[in-house]
Amino acid sequence: MFKVEDMQSYGKEQFEQAVASATSMQNGLQAIASAYGDYTKKSFEDTKSFVEKLSGVKSLDKALEAQTDFARSSYETFVAESQKIAGLYSDLAKTIVAKFTPAAQ
Numbered sequence: 001m002f003k004v005e006d007m008q009s010y011g012k013e014q015f016e017q018a019v020a021s022a023t024s025m026q027n028g029l030q031a032i033a034s035a036y037g038d039y040t041k042k043s044f045e046d047t048k049s050f051v052e053k054l055s056g057v058k059s060l061d062k063a064l065e066a067q068t069d070f071a072r073s074s075y076e077t078f079v080a081e082s083q084k085i086a087g088l089y090s091d092l093a094k095t096i097v098a099k100f101t102p103a104a105q
Contacts, residue, residue: 021099028092035088039081046074 050070057063 024095024099025092028088028095032085032088032092035081035085039077039085042077042081043074046070046077 050066053066054063057066
């Protein structure tokens with residue numbers, strides 16, 4: 001026979017697990033959003049710096065050199081930030097899978 005206390009205890013455990021899962025998922029999504037925001041800000045600042053540098057260039061050779069440097073730097077930053085964000089998505093996916101995978105008994 002079931003006791004009311006047992007049902008309440010079970011309900012409380014389930015609620016606490018749901019809150020913990022939601023909290024970990026929220027933290028993961030916040031980290032991803034923050035990483036995207038940081039990358040966007042850095043990209044904007046780098047582009048602004050490039051445009052300022054390009055506006056002061058007097059020759060075509062220097063303009064091409066500035067463009068090449070900017071393209072190389074932008075690509076390297078993109079790759080690094082993409083790997084960082086992919087890692088955050090991977091961590092979030094692992095957390096979600098762990099929450100829904102039954103524990104081995």
